[in-house]
Amino acid sequence: MAMYRVHGMRASGNCHKVGLLLDLLGEPYEWVETDVTKGATRTPAFLAMNPNGKVPVLEIGPGQYLAESNAILHYLAEGTPFLPADRLDHARVLQWMFFEQYSHEPYIATSRYWLHILKEPEKYRARLEECRPRGLAALGVMERHLAAADWFAAGRCTIADIALHAYTHVAHEGGFDLASFPAVRRWLERLSALPGYRPMAA
Amino acid sequence: MAMYRVHGMRASGNCHKVGLLLDLLGEPYEWVETDVTKGATRTPAFLAMNPNGKVPVLEIGPGQYLAESNAILHYLAEGTPFLPADRLDHARVLQWMFFEQYSHEPYIATSRYWLHILKEPEKYRARLEECRPRGLAALGVMERHLAAADWFAAGRCTIADIALHAYTHVAHEGGFDLASFPAVRRWLERLSALPGYRPMAA
Structure with a gap:
């Protein structure tokens, strides 16, 4: 499987969540630094990934994007001890x-x-x-x-x-x-x- | 199984969600009307169910309470077509x-x-x-x-x-x-x- 790519801003807690879970899971990933204070979430390319214009976005595969930090955590944690099945x-x-x-x-x-x-x-x-x-x-x-x-x-x-x-x-x-x-x-x-x-x- | 009990306010959309899903599922339930404009979510009895003091609360069984409207929807929808397994x-x-x-x-x-x-x-x-x-x-x-x-x-x-x-x-x-x-x-x-x-x- 291709490596996950995280579009996020290092200083954002919502983005940090995603990187931290990937670290705890020992999963390699690429980080694309995206500065919201400089309009980087308002470009047409970014809005095509997340029409709501917010980081983080998880790039799962070509053209496959998932937004909302906590939905991303859920996706990454499924099948691991970080998400109970009960x-x-x-x-x-x-x-x-x-x-x-x-x-x-x-x-x-x-x-x-x-x-x-x-x-x-x-x-x-x-x-x-x-x-x-x-x-x-x-x-x-x-x-x-x-x-x-x-x-x-x-x-x-x-x-x-x-x-x-x-x-x-x-x-x-x-x-x-x-x-x-x-x-x-x-x-x-x-x-x-x-x-x-x-x-x-x- | 005992019937679900929903502690909610009829005029609240967050509470309505829960009733609507139960209706769509054809699941019977009891509704306990809880008027947030009159302090009903600030009583010790209510805070014991949800320390965050918000409706809705789903009463699943004796002493078993679940808060946050969208977490309640997730609980009720599991195993039904309203929540995909993929x-x-x-x-x-x-x-x-x-x-x-x-x-x-x-x-x-x-x-x-x-x-x-x-x-x-x-x-x-x-x-x-x-x-x-x-x-x-x-x-x-x-x-x-x-x-x-x-x-x-x-x-x-x-x-x-x-x-x-x-x-x-x-x-x-x-x-x-x-x-x-x-x-x-x-x-x-x-x-x-x-x-x-x-x-x-x-």
Whole structure:
């Protein structure tokens, strides 16, 4: 089979997820760096791969593209221990992945984008203030879960953990201090001890 | 097996999805009406079911709860024609479901919530203006896809269609006119012709 090609931006947590899972699986891949801050997702060539104009995109074969970071994780994890086959465990993994995209990413990743990627705290001050309580609420939901469980679903590291790890391990770059979330910090340490693990590039 | 119990609000598209799939599957269920505008998702009893405090919640058995509308659809559809078993088709269904929760719902459902549920157009005017281009962009992505395909994935109606139908068939209640999206309108008609179909309660 041809090698996977990932169209993504190294500094994006959504893209990092995909690279991290491929690393944990020991699967080789080619990375095509795609800078969203410079309009690289708005070109006709990019929109032909993903009409929604977002990274990451997984190129599976000639003309075969898959978008949405968490759908890509699902595709890559199928048949591996990172995606349980049991019906309820499988749905529980997806529950946390939808939580990540709806209740976590829009507040924590977005704050990080304004502060760390665009470096415009003043311009986005009102937005940052709006995002703050909602990002803290998401971390609170994670903390309560992880106080009683090592992983998010199925009793082991799954793609739910990979998805939630992405923007949590760089939450401080979005102004979210993890000091008051000790169970979250211990979970990040467990994850970073897995063979093949690497954090996001600085 | 005991009957499923759905904790949801009739006027919510995310909750309607779950009822609609159960209707299409001919599966009986009990509905527990849960009014989010009156704090019903903030009680200790509700938070014990879903620590994220959101409807819908599927009660599968005693003490067994599943949250996130699209994870619930996945659980209910497994083993039925609404969820393809093929690896890429499965991921493609999820691609559109993550698109729905990240690029469609936060703009179209949110606008509808302010206009149709809370009935406060003036209070949310600035937010409505921000959501408008993004909601139209999501409808544009759907229109381009549906101009060349009857359904979102796997060549048949899947839970990707059920998920995207929820807030699209009431988009006008959020101020989004579907007149310029003819392929979307034809897709809504195809879906409403399925046996067991019902629209959201007025």
